[in-house]
Amino acid sequence: MDIIGAQLVNGVSYGLLLFIVTCGLSLVFGILGVLNLAHGSLYMFGAYIGYSLTVTYTQSFWLALFIAPVVVALLALVVERTLLRPTYHLGHLSQVLLTFGLAYVLHDIAKLIWGSNVLSITVPTILTGSVSIFGQTFPVYRLVIIFVGSALALSLWLIQDKTRWGAIIRAGLSDKEMIGALGINIKLVFTIVFVFGGLLAGFGGVVAAPILGIYPGMEFQTLILALVVLVIGGLGSITGTLVASVLVGTVETFSRFIFPEFSMFLIFGLMAIVLVFRPNGLLGKKVA
Template identity: 75%
Template structure:
């Protein structure tokens, strides 16, 4: 029972990490209709920038937790305004090719600056202890990640569905001309959403680093899992992304423990079964045929 409880906590914390990493991608696609395949690179940049801040400059995890996502947000803003914005009227294929190419550019830049060695960030001292729950010991950092993931899911769902800003963004995706006629600068709103997506990616990179580490090709492995989560949960659904992240996190964690050779197979098998059962994902929106 102790082993199962530990694996369950590990699975939940890993699922929350997947949600923190993926929610920015889900937000950008669900609101802007942009499939950003460089999202994994923004996550990677957040992790490596945090490593430089903690290892060489501030020596503080908390400073890195604030500054690294802001730096990634600036990079995301530059990418959106200079490269992505002209593709908004061209469709998904142009955006996929552009952002996938950007992922390789960022990969080479990171490799040139930080090298190819496996790096790590230490868990902050404040959260480095363990706590006793029902007679069993659990790492405090993983429990905090679970709490942060739940709070982030609630906040994003409320922002997207219950606020005027969320309504403006959803309306802008459906009819940009009408929103513009109402005096709202929809381009500025779209830029703000992309920046928020960048902040979430950078934040995910920082909080995941003490557990997942920093290593070559981390962005592509993360992107694959993020896309799996996105497809299982349903494109553009924050609640679906949260549900899928928990499922994938628990399934892969127990898969690695019970069937190490089949852990990723189980994840993709789950995706296949769900797509057969619900082609739009667990909580995805029905796509109207034109």
């Protein structure tokens, strides 16, 4: 039982880490309807910039946690204004081709700047301790991730469902012309949401780096898991993204412990089962 409890804590921690990484894509894809397959690249740049700040420049994890997401948000702003905005009226195929190609460009830029070595970020001393749960020792940093992920999920849910901004965003996706007729600059709203999604991606990159590491190709592995989480949870639902993240994290943790060779097979099998019985995802919006 102690081992099961320990794996459960690990699974929840990993699941909330997935949520931190995925929630920005959930906002952009699920709420704005924009297919940004370069989201994993924004996450990667957040991790690499955080590494440079903690190792070369500021030597401070806290400053990296603040500065790196802001830099990534500025990169997202440039991408949205110069590349993505002209594709809004062209449909998803153009967005997929554009952002997928952009992901490869950003991959080469990152490899040129930081090289091909596996890197990592060292967490502050205050977060390097450990505690005992279910007779097992857990790093304090993993428990902090559980707290941060839960707080972030609650904050995003409140913004999306309980604020005027959330209502404007949801209404803008359903009827852009009507929102424009009410005097709201929907293009500005979409830009703000996209930039906020980039900010969350950069934040996730810094937070995840001490656990998952930093290496070439990390953005594509992250993107695949993020898309699986979105499909299982359902588009347009922060709650669905949270539930799916914890579910995927728990299933992968237990499968790697019991059947390490079939861990990814079980994840995609879970996605297939959800698609068969719940085509819109566990908590996704129904699509006409």
